[in-house]
Amino acid sequence: xxxxxxxxFFSAIPTLFLIVTISFFVMRIAPGGPFNQEKGLNPIxxxxxxxxxxxxxxLWKQYLDYLNDLLHGDLGPSYVLPDFTVAELFRAGLPxxxxxxxxxxxxxxxxxxxxxxxxxxxxxxxxxxxxxxxATAGSTIPTFVIAPLLQxxxxxxxxxxxxxxxxxxxxxxxxxxxxxxxxxxxxxxxRLMRGSMIESLRSHxxxxxRALGLSDLSVIVKHAxxxxxxxxxSYAGPxxxxxxxxxxxxxxxxxxxxxxxxxxxGALNRDYTLVMGTVVVIxxxxxxxxxxxxxxxxxxxxxxxxx
Amino acid sequence: MxxxxxxxxxxxxxxxxxxxxxxxxxxxxxxxAVYLCVMIIACVAGPWISPHGFSTIYQDYVxxxxxxxxxxxxxxxxxxxxxxxxxxxxxxxxxxxxxxSVVARVTSSKTIDERITRYFDRTSAFENATxxxxxxxxxQLTIRAQIERHRFxxxxxxxxxxxxxxxxxxxxxxxxxxLLAGLVAVIIGVLYGATSGFLGGRVxxxxxxxxxxxxxxxxxxxxxxxxxxxxxxFVLMFLAVGAxxxxxxxxxxxxxxxxxxxxxxxxxxxALGVTQSGILRRxxxxxxxxxxxxxxxxxxxxxxxxESFLSFLGLGVQExxxxxxxxxxxxxxxxxxxxxxxxxxxxxxxxxxFALNFIGxxxxxxxDPKDR
Numbered sequence: 001x002x003x004x005x006x007x008x009f010f011s012a013i014p015t016l017f018l019i020v021t022i023s024f025f026v027m028r029i030a031p032g033g034p035f036n037q038e039k040g041l042n043p044i045x046x047x048x049x050x051x052x053x054x055x056x057x058x059l060w061k062q063y064l065d066y067l068n069d070l071l072h073g074d075l076g077p078s079y080v081l082p083d084f085t086v087a088e089l090f091r092a093g094l095p096x097x098x099x100x101x102x103x104x105x106x107x108x109x110x111x112x113x114x115x116x117x118x119x120x121x122x123x124x125x126x127x128x129x130x131x132x133x134x135a136t137a138g139s140t141i142p143t144f145v146i147a148p149l150l151q152x153x154x155x156x157x158x159x160x161x162x163x164x165x166x167x168x169x170x171x172x173x174x175x176x177x178x179x180x181x182x183x184x185x186x187x188x189x190x191r192l193m194r195g196s197m198i199e200s201l202r203s204h205x206x207x208x209x210r211a212l213g214l215s216d217l218s219v220i221v222k223h224a225x226x227x228x229x230x231x232x233x234s235y236a237g238p239x240x241x242x243x244x245x246x247x248x249x250x251x252x253x254x255x256x257x258x259x260x261x262x263x264x265x266g267a268l269n270r271d272y273t274l275v276m277g278t279v280v281v282i283x284x285x286x287x288x289x290x291x292x293x294x295x296x297x298x299x300x301x302x303x304x305x306x307x
Numbered sequence: 308m309x310x311x312x313x314x315x316x317x318x319x320x321x322x323x324x325x326x327x328x329x330x331x332x333x334x335x336x337x338x339x340a341v342y343l344c345v346m347i348i349a350c351v352a353g354p355w356i357s358p359h360g361f362s363t364i365y366q367d368y369v370x371x372x373x374x375x376x377x378x379x380x381x382x383x384x385x386x387x388x389x390x391x392x393x394x395x396x397x398x399x400x401x402x403x404x405x406x407x408s409v410v411a412r413v414t415s416s417k418t419i420d421e422r423i424t425r426y427f428d429r430t431s432a433f434e435n436a437t438x439x440x441x442x443x444x445x446x447q448l449t450i451r452a453q454i455e456r457h458r459f460x461x462x463x464x465x466x467x468x469x470x471x472x473x474x475x476x477x478x479x480x481x482x483x484x485x486l487l488a489g490l491v492a493v494i495i496g497v498l499y500g501a502t503s504g505f506l507g508g509r510v511x512x513x514x515x516x517x518x519x520x521x522x523x524x525x526x527x528x529x530x531x532x533x534x535x536x537x538x539x540x541f542v543l544m545f546l547a548v549g550a551x552x553x554x555x556x557x558x559x560x561x562x563x564x565x566x567x568x569x570x571x572x573x574x575x576x577x578a579l580g581v582t583q584s585g586i587l588r589r590x591x592x593x594x595x596x597x598x599x600x601x602x603x604x605x606x607x608x609x610x611x612x613x614e615s616f617l618s619f620l621g622l623g624v625q626e627x628x629x630x631x632x633x634x635x636x637x638x639x640x641x642x643x644x645x646x647x648x649x650x651x652x653x654x655x656x657x658x659x660x661f662a663l664n665f666i667g668x669x670x671x672x673x674x675d676p677k678d679r
Contacts, residue, residue: 018520136661140608140660142612144619144632144636145653145656148638149649151639152650163642163643248620249619
């Protein structure tokens with residue numbers, strides 16, 4: 001197992017390298033630059049700024065410099081927010097995004113999983129249909145519709161919760177963003193869980209367990225669930241990576257200072273280092289969570305071996 | 308001769324005939340299809356029928372809530388008259404309504420120019436203002452103007468544009484982008500996937516590795532870069548969106564092609580001397596069409612969401628044109644004061660997405676009986 005983890009770790013390096021390279025050059029081909037936005041910028045000042053950030057160097061040299069810095073863990077300074085380094089921005093925003101994303105993921109897995117199990121046990125009964133309807137609604141209505149509707153309902157009509165802002169991390173400020181993040185995931189988890197539970201309940205070992213006289217609860221929890229949970233685990237990996245690296249929509253609508261918005265802002269302002277930093281962070285998390293999923297797989301399903 | 312002898316042979320049922328029958332039995336899909344047709348007709352024809360232009364600004368009716376009642380309401384006529392009079396630097400001495408017109412006598416300390424009627428025309432409330440009679444000293448003028456009645460069923464937006472017309476024109480844009488970008492994605496995906504699957508071997512491996520790499524890049528990054536490249540151009544934007552969404556299609560078609568290629572009937576055709584292009588045309592492409600159609604119906608809502616998402620971020624369709632995403636973004640910013648700006652466009656977008664999804668699911672069930 002340890003050997004497998006080490007091998008996977010090293011095989012992630014070329015993937016990361018490729019992602020960094022493609023992103024770097026695609027972004028540089030795009031017209032404009034970080035200092036073209038300010039109108040009437042004196043050409044001499046602009047040239048000085050570009051020299052300051054080595055933007056006057058040939059592209060290949062900038063690329064090699066960036067790779068070198070990256071290997072030393074330096075994500076570079078932000079061009080558009082000149083007092084901050086990219087690392088500082090992430091240090092401030094990432095904990096917030098992780099907090100929201102992780103809570104949303106846990107909520108989605110617990111509630112979605114439970115709904116899926118209930119639906120599979122009551123197949124083709126009203127409770128099954130209502131779970132399916134809920135799942136369809138959750139995965140069809142886009143986040144940028146759900147979020148303002150939640151604000152309208154709970155923030156304004158009932159005035160139970162604040163409409164937006166972070167409020168120093170108070171619980172009431174987190175509820176709506178977490179629900180907005182969790183709902184679509186919950187829908188997908190419920191649907192996956194229902195499907196795989198139905199299949200799992202039909203399998204031979206469940207019939208055997210029932211024939212041996214095990215209680216319903218023990219059959220479902222100990223045997224059926226264990227087999228059914230695999231598709232959820234493989235879905236949860238990439239979903240977790242996407243959730244904790246922040247959502248542009250949720251962070252914009254609820255005005256939350258996470259890292260989700262840096263990506264769009266960075267791309268629009270040609271803040272090259274900020275965009276690259278976001279790409280690297282997202283890629284690292286994606287690779288990491290895929291690895292965790294594979295390890296979990298082997299733990300849950302003894303048939304899976306990594307030798 | 309008996310009737311039996313002339314009985315026609317049993318007519319075979321084609322794949323598509325069969326699928327059509329199954330689709331028609333699916334109530335959710337049929338209702339959705341009807342709903343979608345109504346939506347398309349409303350969005351295409353609605354803006355022409357509507358008495359309001361989608362970018363016509365009614366200055367006097369900013370953020371008017373939705374209602375069936377026409378504007379100006381009786382109690383606001385006086386306000387509109389006074390507004391126009393103060394801009395014309397005259398005073399209203401008296402006024403009365405005569406049917407659908409209003410007659411006002413205005414006074415001033417100087418002689419009044421008859422051309423001040425244009426100040427009344429300029430308001431959203433009156434039209435065809437004419438000077439009826441003038442006092443001998445020229446310091447009084449009687450003006451007759453028709454009252455211009457407007458109905459805003461969905462209310463108006465922040466600058467006083469009719470939300471119903473805007474929602475319909477936005478639907479036109481969103482649906483057009485959805486269909487066209489979906490088509491672009493399907494064409495690229497089918498060509499790429501079919502080539503990869505049919506050629507096989509080394510070529511297949513390289514082509515699919517490229518797809519894998521594109522998959523691992525943050526998808527939004529690509530779209531934003533493309534939008535940045537093409538500028539905020541409406542036509543090029545859906546090409547960009549389509550160009551990003553073909554990856555799944557390519558994988559599906561490749562998988563299909565690979566499995567069909569190995570089927571006995573293809574081998575039989577090969578043995579009978581059918582050419583490669585003949586096999587591709589007669590056997591492989593028609594047999595991949597089912598999943599392609601299904602995937603395309605499910606792709607259209609994805610594209611609409613993506614377009615709305617970009618528009619929401621301000622990267623998509625630009626003013627005064629509109630799409631559902633643009634309207635929802637406006638609505639989200641004004642939920643405190645004008646919630647109809649959010650509710651109507653959200654309802655249109657969401658119901659359309661539901662309809663498209665139900666049709667897609669129905670088609671999948673109809674075309675792929677194994678899956679049932």
